Amino acid sequence: MAPALVVTVAACQLGPVLGEVAANLRQVEAAVLVAVGAGAEVVVLPELVTTGYLFGSAQEARGLAEPVDGPSLQAITTLAAEHDLVIAGGFAELAAGDEVYNSAFLIDRSGVRAVYRKAHLWADERRWFKPGRQPPPVVDTDLGRIGILICYDLEFPEWTRIAALAGADLLCVPTNWPASPRPHGERPIEVVRAQAIASVDRVFVVACDRVGPERGVDWVGGSAIVGPDGYPLAQAEAGGRAQNLLARCDLRLARDKSTSAVNNVVADRRPELYGRITAARGMRA
Amino acid sequence: MAPALVVTVAACQLGPVLGEVAANLRQVEAAVLVAVGAGAEVVVLPELVTTGYLFGSAQEARGLAEPVDGPSLQAITTLAAEHDLVIAGGFAELAAGDEVYNSAFLIDRSGVRAVYRKAHLWADERRWFKPGRQPPPVVDTDLGRIGILICYDLEFPEWTRIAALAGADLLCVPTNWPASPRPHGERPIEVVRAQAIASVDRVFVVACDRVGPERGVDWVGGSAIVGPDGYPLAQAEAGGRAQNLLARCDLRLARDKSTSAVNNVVADRRPELYGRITAARGMRA
Numbered sequence: 376m377a378p379a380l381v382v383t384v385a386a387c388q389l390g391p392v393l394g395e396v397a398a399n400l401r402q403v404e405a406a407v408l409v410a411v412g413a414g415a416e417v418v419v420l421p422e423l424v425t426t427g428y429l430f431g432s433a434q435e436a437r438g439l440a441e442p443v444d445g446p447s448l449q450a451i452t453t454l455a456a457e458h459d460l461v462i463a464g465g466f467a468e469l470a471a472g473d474e475v476y477n478s479a480f481l482i483d484r485s486g487v488r489a490v491y492r493k494a495h496l497w498a499d500e501r502r503w504f505k506p507g508r509q510p511p512p513v514v515d516t517d518l519g520r521i522g523i524l525i526c527y528d529l530e531f532p533e534w535t536r537i538a539a540l541a542g543a544d545l546l547c548v549p550t551n552w553p554a555s556p557r558p559h560g561e562r563p564i565e566v567v568r569a570q571a572i573a574s575v576d577r578v579f580v581v582a583c584d585r586v587g588p589e590r591g592v593d594w595v596g597g598s599a600i601v602g603p604d605g606y607p608l609a610q611a612e613a614g615g616r617a618q619n620l621l622a623r624c625d626l627r628l629a630r631d632k633s634t635s636a637v638n639n640v641v642a643d644r645r646p647e648l649y650g651r652i653t654a655a656r657g658m659r660a
Numbered sequence: 661m662a663p664a665l666v667v668t669v670a671a672c673q674l675g676p677v678l679g680e681v682a683a684n685l686r687q688v689e690a691a692v693l694v695a696v697g698a699g700a701e702v703v704v705l706p707e708l709v710t711t712g713y714l715f716g717s718a719q720e721a722r723g724l725a726e727p728v729d730g731p732s733l734q735a736i737t738t739l740a741a742e743h744d745l746v747i748a749g750g751f752a753e754l755a756a757g758d759e760v761y762n763s764a765f766l767i768d769r770s771g772v773r774a775v776y777r778k779a780h781l782w783a784d785e786r787r788w789f790k791p792g793r794q795p796p797p798v799v800d801t802d803l804g805r806i807g808i809l810i811c812y813d814l815e816f817p818e819w820t821r822i823a824a825l826a827g828a829d830l831l832c833v834p835t836n837w838p839a840s841p842r843p844h845g846e847r848p849i850e851v852v853r854a855q856a857i858a859s860v861d862r863v864f865v866v867a868c869d870r871v872g873p874e875r876g877v878d879w880v881g882g883s884a885i886v887g888p889d890g891y892p893l894a895q896a897e898a899g900g901r902a903q904n905l906l907a908r909c910d911l912r913l914a915r916d917k918s919t920s921a922v923n924n925v926v927a928d929r930r931p932e933l934y935g936r937i938t939a940a941r942g943m944r945a
Contacts, residue, residue, distance in 0.1 A: 561891055567859070571817075637783055637784075648793065
């Protein structure tokens, strides 16, 4: 079956509560049902939506982490199957050897299609999570090709480029963006970076942020759905409250990488220069 | 002598006239003198500021191109020496073997410090310009370390990253941004991309655009000076008129790549993953 490609995408900006996995899953279900009522076919949830984010120790993180076949992802698979959805979101993954990852799932009605382990870890995350070692997955779904990255990954255009070059139409990005001051009237810089990524890779980007203060940290609450021209199709209202964003996305637009009669954001790259130069200068030990 | 690092940067957004090299140089001189009066120490000019942009043929481009030691860069060297300035801007370079490049100079009181040949060519440029094969130069000046790129190069974060990793404090980007429609109230996407680059590389970015319709093409007139947090310090007023932007830039901020107690935009990169993956997938023929 050819993928639908013209799809309604939702970001469910929620306020998970640290350690309250069952309550968080109920919150997810309620928000997803509202999104389904509005026509959502792809739903993106925040980073670590099942557990909350600000663990105090590796032990606390490990105690809340679940394997891919654990009850949280089973519950979300049931939700996806009942409503024929593609759902992406974050969870604390308990892996072989007791390793814990800041991971994201891509689930459709058939079950877990991909798990991605965050490769770029922010702040204390590195105290309890191991960094991922695999590129962002890009999954062929009935709706289109969907890539997954997590939060801080978006600050590394090298990484988003990999997903785009692998054919992603839509990048789903569960995030927990800690709030920071910004000049009056300015969009959060996290959203600006998502816009630039969408624009240089000519992909749709859905960043689903969270709200609700947690252990003294507040969040941007800056969820956004961005088109491949880099302009937002939907963005969270200010005020840091839970809310669903929705946008109708014609993913076919992401399959045309041309930007003029002769320009193309993929073909115009000059990787033969990027690699040689970066290697020759030995930028990293 | 230690570099100043706290410097006043100007972007002189001008309207060069195609083929009128002498008049364009007078326009440059007038704008630079105004900027000097306002305290400018680094001045950025548009792409191809000496010749104009929309050549009709390779012959026309070659006829207007000049070698690095030609009269246009000599005039700008005189200007830099008289006012002790660092000046970056674009010109059509006539190189050995009659090759023509879309180039940018970095000139200080001692003369031409660097010439950069645009590596990513936009639209018809490829009909008369050869693409550059060298990375963006980063030059130690009395004011700080200055990198140069040109216009469409900014859409390739791989390329700006090279300049940042080479130690640039400030990226000077002569541009000619053709105007295109955008949603009401939105900043030009070209500026959004400059903001994202500044933010992910933690560098200052000065993009100097042009104005003045030329052979039916209009321009964004979107010059901007962006700080390493990604927020504009100065931006061109709407309306597409010639104007000088100025901002005091503390380039020391670009030497601190940390973004949290443990995060650093350079150290947090994972090039061992980027290279392997890109190569393994054979993204380009």
